[in-house]
Amino acid sequence: MKKHVLMAVLPLLAWGCGSPTDADNDGVADGIRTPNNVSVVVPSTPKGTVSGQVLGTNLQPLEGVTVAMTIGSQATGKTATTDPSGNFVMTDVPAGAQVLLTFSKSGFATLRATSTVPSAAGTVPINNGNASFGPVTLAQLNSTLRFQVVTPQGRPAVGAKGTLEVDRAGSILLSNYDQASSVVSRVIVEATSDGEGVLTFNGVPSGTEMARLNGNFNLYVAPLDANGDGIPESGGYVKSYSGAAIVGTSVTTLVPLPYAKPSNVALAVEGGNVASLKGVDNDPLRNMVRPGESIYVYFNQPVQPGSLLVRLTDEYAKESLPVTSSVTLGGYSAIITPTGGIIQEGKEYNIFVRAVSAEGGTNYSRTGFFFGGDQSTPKAVSIAELRYQEQSLPPAAAATQLNTGEVVYVNFSVPITKQTGTSVQVFFGSDIDNNGTVGGNSYGEIGNYSGQGFPLDIAEPVKPYATRTPAELPVFTIQPSGYSTRYSFTYGGSVALNPSQIRLVVAFSYLGPVQGINDVYETIWGQPLNVDLEATGIAQQAAPTL
16 A cells, blocks of 8 residues: 555656746646646636637628737737638737737728736636637728718819718627727728819728618818918818718718808907907907007908908097008908008097908998007096087177086097096186185185086087088997097086186096095096196187088
8 A cells, every 4th residue: 555655656756856847838837737627726827818700791700800919018919810710819818918909901991909818817617718809890991982072152172171080990799707898990081172072082881881880981071271371261061971871872972061150140350459349348448559550350250352441530530541451361350550640649539340251241330449559558637628619699698708508628638438426527717606706605616616516528529520511421420439538518607707718627536535426537548537637728619611
């Protein structure tokens, strides 16, 4: 009995005296009998396999498909080729490895997929360490698709650049112990339309194959710049067609390019340094043009160059001011340049712009306004001029004196506005109540800040001063901006005054401290007015002539 035991032990001792090798790299030392169940031996460096089958969309095997595998972050990988049955297998893949497989064959779409070799890989049972790819189906690139591209005006779009993306040009069934995986199989072909506006895409799957794969043809046509000026005359086009839709339609599909901007949108101004041309933006700081600077207008769609009409006038709209204009950027922009240095700091101007869309034919016509000046350089305010015009008065009233009921215009050096509340008061340095002193208790005499001044209100021009009969018509109908250099009050004193000797004070300081309110007058730069302004001498406005 002992003899038999000794003989069984000797081979083991003999193997233990040498160096163990694993020439076949199966994770088990050579010389050990091949295990036939997982309980016999656990490999120290377990290996697995990757296998699968590749078919056409008609489910027939594809022979000669190259399968390239990248293992994790290794620089080199493995390759295999499918046999007549479309099968492939790659061995000696580390357990737990993330693998990327690329399936490629001339004339067929390429497919890429990832998976993970099971970490519990062993040598038995047979599928214990296998990552299975399959069946894999690849679409054949033996078809042609054509698209007829048409401009918004209904003419062939010659030279249009198109891209056709065939999405899901292959499929794969991955069943790997519910491990996450990803599959990418796209075909991308570019083309340029010919003299008839036809885009031809060669080497793409047929509609039938894409219908089998439940895939799509995604068409992208770039905006068309036919004249090469960098500004597209038409917009781009994007549409997705299912494989089934391609099967059911004609060989050539119509692609109508849209206008560069939607044709059902009215022509409008989107931007520029005169915001009032956009509509209701009356903020003077967004309507300010520096002396010598051009006016820039940006449209939401191109305009016909010959349709641009620009008129310019000052605040009183009596005469046209010289201006040049041009259409740039393929019709999307206009540059308007006042000439002869006519734009002055602190002055208000009216502008009229008319244009016609080059795409939809809609008309843009708007009157706006702007102010001369720099946003960062406010200008001080002063009284620039005092004027009044003789009215038809009772015979006892002197024709060269300021009488009750006559209107006095106070022109400031820059446009101002009243934000809220009560109007500013005007006071005189004259004995209006004829009591022997300047001041007292009535008629707005200087020194009497008890509410007896004359209220000064905006008198923004909407037409020119009348200097003849019939009166002058404005260059164009102007729109109020809410800011003006011209204000007015009605004289209500009982004593006729000598206009040339009157000292007049606009009491901006009187608004808040005395009445306890929060009225604010401000300039076009947003500067509040809280200091009194005064001037002497009211000039007489000449009567209109016949």
